[in-house]
Amino acid sequence: MTGHELSDILDTMRINIEKSTQKCIVVTTHINITEEDVDQLISAIETIAREYGTEMTDEHSSTRDSEHHQANPIYKKILINRKFKYDVREVLAADSEEILAKEAVGRISAEIKYKCPPGFPVLVYGEEILPEHLELFGPLEKLKVMAKPPAPQLIMSSGGAGVAP
Numbered sequence: 001m002t003g004h005e006l007s008d009i010l011d012t013m014r015i016n017i018e019k020s021t022q023k024c025i026v027v028t029t030h031i032n033i034t035e036e037d038v039d040q041l042i043s044a045i046e047t048i049a050r051e052y053g054t055e056m057t058d059e060h061s062s063t064r065d066s067e068h069h070q071a072n073p074i075y076k077k078i079l080i081n082r083k084f085k086y087d088v089r090e091v092l093a094a095d096s097e098e099i100l101a102k103e104a105v106g107r108i109s110a111e112i113k114y115k116c117p118p119g120f121p122v123l124v125y126g127e128e129i130l131p132e133h134l135e136l137f138g139p140l141e142k143l144k145v146m147a148k149p150p151a152p153q154l155i156m157s158s159g160g161a162g163v164a165p
Helices: 003-012 035-052 058-081 088-093 131-137
Strands: 096-100 121-123 142-146 154-157 160-163
Touching: 003 035, 058 131, 121 131
Parallel strands: none
Antiparallel strands: 096 142, 154 160
């Protein structure tokens, strides 16, 4: 089923679609959308899924299946293993640097990175960069990361040695 076909079906169910393309639809919410409206959308999608299942036209199924099988395992690993270490505010307040992906594993992302397809963020602010990101982006992709904080400095005072605050 194409995005346009899905949009037409949802339209008959009195659900407004913001935009449709051959591959997807966009549904937006705003202040005037009620909880009942969201429940109606969920119910409509469940109904469509039951009635149409995984039916796709032949012209779309082979392309989509090959894309899905090639990309899905890496994205799935990232979604399962992702670790958020810092809040976006902390990341934006910190210094950052741009380094190669092969040097970034274990560091903290200071940007949002997309990969198309699928076109959703696969790396976001404050997220630890995983080996799976390296697999996805390749070793030579430049990534913006939080700069490493300086190591604590040993200071001497009349009271003895200590660590600088």
